[in-house]
Structure formats: C-alpha cells, structure tokens
Amino acid sequence: MTLLTGLRDWIAGFLGEFLATWLLGAALIMTFLAFNVLFLVLAERKLAGHFQRRVGPMEVGPHGSLQSIADMIKLLGKQILTPVATDRFVYLLAPLMVFLPTLCVASLIPLTGAEAFANQPYGLLVIIALSGVTVLSIFMAGWSSNNKYAVLGGMRSVSQVIAYEIPVLLAALSVVMIAQTTNLRQIVEAQANTHWYVLYQPIAALLFFIGITAETNRAPFDIPEAESELVGGFHTEYSGMRFAMFFFAEYTNMLVLGALGATLFLGGWLGPWLPGPVWLLLKTYAVIFVLIWVRWTFPRLRFDQLMSFAWKLLIPVALLNLVITAILVHGVG
Amino acid sequence: MTAQTPTLTAEPLDTYTLNMGPQHPSTHGVLRLVLTLRGEKLVHVDPVIGYGHRGHEKMAENRTYAQFLPNTSRQDYLSGVIYNNAWCEAVEKLAGIPVPERALVARVILAEFNRLASHLMWIGAYLLDLGGWTPQLYTWDDREAILFLLESVTGSRLTYCTGRFGGLSRDLDADFPARARVVLKKLKDRWQEYEDLVEGNVIFVQRTRGVGIFTKEQCQSYGVTGSSLRAAGVAYDVRKVEPYGAYPRFQFDIPTRPESDAFARYWVRVQEMKQSVRIIEQALEQLPDGPILTERGLGSKKRLKLPVGTQYYAVEAARGAYGILLVSEGGTEPYRAKFRVPSYANLAVMQDVMPGYMVADLVGILGSIDVIIPEIDR
Secondary structure, eight states, rough: OHHHHHHHHHHHHOOOOOHHHHHHHHHHHHHHHHHHHHHHHHHHHHHHHHHHHSSOOOOOSSGTHHHHHHHHHHHHHSSSOOOTTEEEEEEHHHHHHHTHHHHHHHHSOOOOOOSOOOOOOHHHHHHHHTTTTTTHHHHHHHHHHHHHHHHHHHHHHHHHHHHHHHHHHHHHHHHHHTTTHHHHHHHHHHHHHHHOOHOHEEEEEEHHHHHHHTTTTTTTOOGOHHHHHHHTGTTTTHHHHHHHHHHHHHHHHHHHHHHHHHHHHHHHTOOSSHHHHHHHHHHHHHHHHHHHHHTTOOOOOOHHHHHHHHIIIIIIHHHHHHHHHHHHHIIOO | OOOOOOTTSHHHOOOOEEEEEEEEESSSSSSSEEEEEETEEEEEEEEOOOOOOHHHHHHHSSTTTTTTHHTTTTTTTTTTHHHHHHHHHHHHHOOEEEEHHHHHHHHHHHHHHHHHHHHHHHHHHHHHHOOOOOOHHHHHHHHHHHHHHHHHHOOOOSSSSOOTTTTTTTTOOTHHHHHHHHHHHHHHHHHHHHHIIIIOOOOHHHHTOOOOOOHHHHHHHHHHTHHHHTTOOOOHHHHHHHHOOGGGSOOOOOOOSSSSSSSHHHHHHHHHHHHHHHHHHHHHHHHOOSSSBBBBBTTTTTTTTOEEEEEEEEEEETTEEEEEEEOOOOOOSSSSEEEEHHHHHHHHTTTHHHTSHHHHHHHHHHHTTTTOOHHOOO
C-alpha cells in the first residue's frame, strides 16, 4: 500500500491529486483484468482437458502454467488483417469499444466494505445498463466485417442479449425487493444480517445464472459464435490483437457478471478469516467454474429454441418470482 | 405521381446467398453448399461436390487387381476394412478363388470392428456439430481401443490393406480373441453411459427430434441406404437381404425406427453398434483354425488374369450399401470398375429435405446422415 501511495503522490506531483488517483485506479483495474483473463483462459483449458479425460496444455512452463502468456505473445506477433470493403471506421472501433462497458462495470463492484469503493446509490442499475452496451460493439464488429457469417453472428447476438437481459434484470430486482436498495454495498451488508440471498431466492439465482451464461455468449448459448455453423461468428474477420480484444472482453465479462452474481446472491465480500476481496474473488471463480463446467457438458441450443426458451419460459418464471417476492416482502414483512 | 415501392416479399430481393464451404468446420471434408437463405431459413440448398476427386475409377482401369487394393480403403477412410474386403470378394467371385473358412470369419470380425469404430467416431463428430465438445473425446477413447486392435492385425490405423485375393495377408494372433473380448466388454459397459449422456439430454433431444425428416418415397427415389434408410423404417441391410461372406452364420437383428428424424438415425446407429458387438462375439466363438490365405503369392500376384465377365458385388458398409461393378475383358486390369458409394445418394436427398429448416439445423441434418466426402468425390 505504501508503494501505491508513493506512486500516486509522485504522479500527483505533475498531474494533480484527482487525475493521479483516477489514472492509478484505472491502471490497477486493467492490470488485474488482464492477468485475470490469462488465468481464466488457462483455467478453462485445463478444466476442459480434465473434463475430457485429457491433461490440457502441458508444454509451456510447469504443468503448462505459462501457456496463456505464450498465446498472448503469439497473438501480439500476428499480422493484423483488414479485409477489403469493410466499413473501416466501425471495423476498427469495435474491438476497442468492446471491453469499455465491461471495464466500467468492473470498477462498480464493491470489493470490501471500505468507504471508498464503489458506493453508488444506483450501482446495480448502472451495471445492468452498461453490460447491455457490450452487445453494441459485437454488432458493430459483425456488421462492418462485410462477411455474411459475421452479420448473422452479430444479429443473433443482439436478439439473444436483449432477450436474456430481461430475466437477469428481473432476477436482480427480486433481490432489490428484499434488500430494499439498489446500492450494491448495502445489498451485501443486508446479507450480513440475514443469510445469503441464494437461500431466499433460489429461482432468481438460477435465472440469473442462465441469463449471464447467455450474456457472456457461452455454451449452450454460444449461438453468436457457433463454430460449427457460423465459423467464428461476429469475430470471423478479426485477427491478431483485434481478435484478442474480443477474447479479452468475453472473459472479463465472465468475471464481472460472475462477481455481480456473487454480490447479489452469495454475499459478496462476506466471509470469515480471509479478507473481503479474496472472498469475493473465490465466490466469483466458483460461479465461473460452473460456467466452464456447463460449457463443456452441453450441446448448443438452436437459435429459435433459445429465443422461445427466454421469452416463453424464463421471463414468465422471472415475473412470477418477482410477484411472489413482492407479496412475501410486503405481506409477510 | 405515385411512387413505386418494391415489395420485399419478391423472391430475389429478400433472399441472399451464403457460400458454406469447402473450408468450413462442419462440412466434414471439402463439401461446398451454396445456400439460399431468407433470414436464417433455408430456401434452397445446392451441394457442390468434386473438390476431393482423385479418379479412383480411372485408376482402377490402369492398375492390376492387386495394385488397386490400397485405393479401396482410401475411398471411405473410416470403414477401410469393409471396402478392402469388398474389392477382394468381388475379384474372388469373378475369378472363382476359394477363400478359407478362417479368413471368411476373420474378415467379418475386422469389418464389424471397423463399423464400430466408424459409428463411434460419428457420434463424437455429430455432437461436435451440435456444439457439444466433450462426448467426442469419450467416443474417440473407445475408438482408440478398437484401432489398437485393428492395428495389431493390419499394421495400420486408418487405411487398412490386409485383404488379399483368397484370404488375408496376416493372420489373427493367438491372443487376438482375448484382447478383442476385453474391448467388447469395455464397449458394452459404455452403452448405458452414452444413452444417459446423450439421449437423456434435453438439449440433444430438442435439437434432433423432428429434424431432417425424409419419407420412404424420397429414400427410394434417391437410393438412400444404410442407417438413414433404417431410421426411416425400412429394414434394409445388405448383410441380411443379400448375405455375403460369413454373415449368414451369425444371428443379428436390423434395428429400425419409423420417425426418420435425426434422433432416429442416432438411435439406429447405437443399436447397430450393439448388433455389431453381438456378431463379433459369435464370430470369435466360431473362429475356425486353418490357413488364412488360399495361396500365398496369389493374393498379391501382379499377373492375375480374370475371366471375361461382369460382376456386381454389394456389401453393407458403415454408411450404407457399397457396390462394386467389375467388368473384365480377360486382361490383368479391369475394363471398368464402377463404385456405388452410399454417401452420394445419402447426400443427394438433402436437397429435398433441407429447405424450410434453419441454418443451425442444416449442420444437424448434414451431420446426422454421416457423409464421407472423399467417398463421394472418389
């Protein structure tokens, strides 16, 4: 901490106090997210390997632990191609834009009960609004690539995310009803007095989990990039670091939504012995582990089945759950 | 003045063409499909074949009968033993070469193991088409055991060439039956697991039930054979209808199913694997002693001359009826060799079946009929 404070004071010497804190915070979050992506990619490959009776990557570093770094170097060294007749401005903007909303959301998740961290009165609403923006850059990428597979992927992505935002929001709302606040810190603090909300809202937790699986485009809802149908989906025409950006965004999105799930349903930073952020990270990774597990277990749904699953099953169930929660909260107290 | 607005329902305006393949993850080789789509719905499917054409039929005309042997297992590289045997048996039938009992039964054992390997690979590849990654590794693990077994007899893992005119070039080892029984035991323990993992999976059932239905009439007019035909409720199996080799000696059933959808095809293939295991068990039981080859040297004899005549010989390959039309004018080389491959007809019916489904179903239907493109292109 003294190192960080020293660094901040040094930057503040020529940029001013406010800008120094802001810059340092952004850099810290970025660094953490980058390392997190490296770790998650490795974890996913290792876990997938063991689910499939393989060992996963083993060559680079002890037990393959440096594989992600080697991959990153490879991606950095790759030639960046721009196909002809693309909508060039949009095409170049999409990979830059794709993780901005995720980054904003990451900074809003409360890590501890400390006063300084993300104490927004409407934190939950901001997060849900921002995470809906990610789809815009996916659509931009699909549309501007001048590739029919990419357009199909982009359009599928838009309709999928719109459909699955709703159950996520409704599931989150039933938590809000119990906690009586949209401030994420207060939601966590409310769980300190009672039990974790996953016990009060098991249906909402399940709906939320299904929703974030779809929002992060992971199997069985990986329709936008269904490899056996659409080759690469919206990122078909992206290569090198531009492709890595989409990759980066996907895994960051997993982390952020996993953390949101942990905050809403699993008590956020609460836990004995260990410090708060460690507990939050552990719970987040538990959610992500299940996401990975599901991905390597199930085949993919068809697009129309996916949509009818959301509109005809998830949303009615979520609404019903919300009504029952409202009755219980206000009637029983 | 009234402005003319184009109607968007007119055919050329609201459809677009998507070129799928020849480089595409799920066209199983170099198949190209020119799709006409309306949204995500298929309006027209136009398969373009021939990217893997190697001229097998022409090659047969200027090679001796023995020289053509390695070509056979390169037509359908997933059931090479069956194709290899078929060529040998066609030549034997035309030339009147006797085959020892042991070789007849050994051919059945190898062919049925090859069929098992082919079907196992299909299950994995099909679930991969549907987006399930993990089952592939499990089925390939089982297939690996079979490949080890075949390798110990034939020396190769994919393009087998053990067949000779009048038998096999190599005998089964003394401990082959014991090793084969271990593999069969392992497979039998697996059926339940496959059924639970796949048939009990809601997503799999949703993706395959009622998808890719073709009628018996369509099957007839296109000449569909194999598991796809049996899944349409027709109990047609060359092994039963026109028994060849040692097959009449063994008890087995032809599994059929009336629905004719992708799920029925999956079910039929799993049942067929059970029947294959049953055949192998009986064959191992009845495996006679004796020579494996009538006359060493005849099998690979370059100057083997066949009498003048025409011979059609059909076998049940892993994908359907495989036929060889062999025309000899008395020389050392065939005058004409025509191969009737099952995948060709099975793919052709898709043009009629696919329109009306979604793009995602296309992959599911194409996978469910189990085509091998090099066999179509030849």
